[in-house]
Amino acid sequence: MRIATWNINSVRLRLDLLLRLIDEARPDVICLQETKTIDDCFPRGPLAERGYVHAHIHGMKGYNGVAILSRLPLAAPAVHHWCDRQDCRHISAALPGGIEVHNIYLPSGGDIPDPEQNEKFAHKLRFLDEMIAWWPANRSADRPMVLVGDLNIAPLEHDVWSHKQMLGVVSHTPVEVEKLTALGSTLGWVDAMRRFVPDDLKLYTWWSYRARDWAAADRGRRLDHVWVTPPLAPALSGCLVAREARGWEPKPSDHVPVIVDLAP
């Protein structure tokens, strides 16, 4: 089974690129973040035509928005809310065989890495704290689960272009990294991407729009993640970061798809 995750940064504007991903990678399940549309405007038709007849969509006007599109039936669709908000940032559904897929868009956190000065950063930290408490209280590590999405944190030294220069930049500050690590420890989550790319090699999924030449500068960050619970770890058979998608014309997302394969 092949699962793709992608912060598409508007599913309506980039429908053609989503269809290109489908043609080129043929994922069974696609998890999108930042769809940026209400559910009534989500382009279900062209996706259903290509076999993605099962969809769990949770969007809002203009911001956020997550979706799980699947060729395989989806059971137990759920919406999860955090920080007493109605943001569309986390949904889940179960695949045949009982594998539960969680699709998460974690708050970016703004620019200033101080929760006293910046309420967006405070929101990000609270979101993490609430999830750290939620998983062990609501799910067992024995359950086969996949957690994907834009977590807006690059935890490892080589998840950013310069560890030293990024230590004070939101997405790579020690407080965020500690909380993401604690989140990973809740159920013994396995970092699927790093199963296939050693920790000492650079690995990015996002490059800023604000660079003159993103590829030449290559100042990326690994903000997007695929985690699995221990029962699924032996099934991991591959993981691919579709770096070339950062150059897809006419208008690429600033994030690229991450694709993971699970053996039957």
Added chain:
DNA sequence: ATGGTAGCGTAGCTA
């Protein structure tokens, strides 16, 4: 040190 770009929706927020 600063400013740089993008999407939504049509001002200003979010990233």
